[in-house]
Amino acid sequence: MRNRYLFSRLATFLLGLLTARPAQAGMPHVPCQSPFVYSGAAVNVVVLPYKESATLAAGNAGSGTRLSLLIEMDVLSHILEYGSVGAIQMEATDHYDELCKPEIVGNKLLAKTPGAEAVVAQGNGLVLVWGLIYEEDDDLYIQTFASFQRRERTEDLTFSASNAKFTSRPSSQLIAFAPRRLSKKDLQRIDNAFQHANIIRQEPRDDAPGETLRGPDACATCTQVGFSGFWVNKRSGEWLSITRMNSDHSTKTGWIHASAGLSGESLDRALPELHFIEGAVGYLRSRIDADARSTPDETRARATAEQLNAFVTAADAEQEPMAVAVAGQLTGIAGLLAKKDLAEGLAFAQPLFEKARALVPYNAEAITLATLSDLSRASLAPRKSTELMVLQDPRLIAQRLAQASILDPANAQALTNLRNFYSVVLRSEQVGPAANRLDKLDVTNQLKEIDTSSLQPAIKNMNEMNTQQWIDPARLKADPKQMKLDVQEFKKDQVKKSH
């Protein structure tokens, strides 16, 4: 059934390719101005050409395109197991600065502005990757930026405690990674290894005829422009069916042996941010599954955790604290959703959220995720005979939720979280030192004051600015009509289904 579905999606996709953009017929090279994604893929990773920030000597040009192609290949090789993923490399034209900016390409792919050859389907994920590259002698200096989101979906999560609801989301969805150094020799070695390791075969057999996955589009220093992409159609044991799209719009479908060293020599060691990007794909996949009321696959959640942990281990927490913090949050959320039991999921996620909070103590969402996951966990603890929830040190919890609200004054939800916590306090048993408890009369008054207060943020209309700048999706105001994932309700559904 699933294969038939995938086949039909593939057929639709191929038909779309045949019929799309007749004006482009006969134009073999499509630049950034007409970006493309596999609309049928749950998550697409789109790698923009790395901008060469300066050229020291003639003949050095081309590394930006070559690097983005290798990144696309490397990421693809590590996200195959998530299934229904696509990877696309955009290529530059002479007008790079204008056409290949993330805000131009990203907004087209998310259907916010016209001009894309194919757009991300509603609810599906997009990871946009771009960067800078500078060559000097035998070295390359690389800095990567990445943004992840789902089209017309918020990354908000709803937590519960004692019949009250609370909302939070990851701290950021736009990450500037630390700059790294890579030798040109290493890049060449990785390139060679890829070409040898990644063979697309006609049949799912190691002795079937095949050709290198990169195929005729391998274009390191050529002057061609266009796009190339890969889409994972399905998995059959150790074999994966892949469709490659060439820059002339021709396609090739074949099989890749996933256990045969697909990734070859990996770029990830030199550029650990690729682990983050791969993990972000896993995170988005788990959110898409959860929205469809399907429990994310635990194997995939483990892969997500491994990839994000690999990033955290190799990252420079001082130079890229937000990246490390978000990696922990995504690991926590993916694990929380994949674990069958809510308490087990919260026990897994909460320490990760707390580490993230310590890294970016100024970030409201980092405080909220850490605090709410702890509160939600406490609400699951066995009740005493009074049947009331037991709250340890409620004053400290209130202080944290107040801090989150203070750090994000334009966010009504942050103040609602504090309000709802006070409502929980009124029907809970407080424990801990007297100084850390709250007076219920004060709490009642606080509740009244919050209910009559209003928000007057100074920074407005960020959503409107998003077509001119690529603003962190986590900072955009979510449409209240958008679906929010209620973690407790989702888990209840899963339990019902399993029975």
Add this chain to the structure above:
Amino acid sequence: MAQSTNRFIRMTGFCVVLLSLFCAEPVRAQLIACSMPGTPEEFKVYLDDVRPLTKTVPPRLRARLESLARSLQENLKVAVNGRAALKLCDKRFPLDVSDFTAQVDELDHMRVVLEIWGALGGANGDEGELGFVLVPARSLLNPVVFVAKDDFKGPMLELVKKYIELGAFVPVVLGTTFYQNDQFEDAISPLCEGETKLQVAIAKQGASQTPEQKAFVQHEKDLLVHVQTMVNVSLKKLKDAGKPQYKALAPDSGGNFSCPK
């Protein structure tokens, strides 16, 4: 031109430490207007030219400078993140840091919160400078122009990292602007972000510093104290105003408020 640019290189080191009053030349050419002026309402970060000043700058270091300028531009885009607009001011460049003394009020009026320029010069063409005008800090600090000096022959990766860290000034100036406009609620978040980032930048400074680098770090430390004071004052005022979320905050043993730790 060459004479005035050499003078710029010689003089800026002193200007970092001392108020530009002592260094100002009597006659200055005005800075040309930014080629991307923007709207009157938006907060702006001006990125001026980052340019070599002398013919002695070797091609290798010119390429480094060009690369660092690009890097700064991309990282500033992320740092402002919708809170301000990054404006690339083509051909705008100070002949002397004191150019900003006359312009700082005008910049403030235009809601420019931060202006950055870069230069490379010196006898061997390896003396790099990155200058920052922290416009709203003019009532707090003297001077409001920070100049970071670097030997451009050093490891490139370290240079890039250092340039990126200087993005810490973005939240600091945004928070300071809100604070000065009595928008205390909006000031807290950028000030706390700036505080954390400044602390990291200060802690990472190596022990072997030139006098100019030491002066720069001291300037950052002074700024950090001001940031912490602004946070304390803002939170006190907001708590006194009685908004419910501020009532939950507790001061430290000295009666002061601070950013979450």
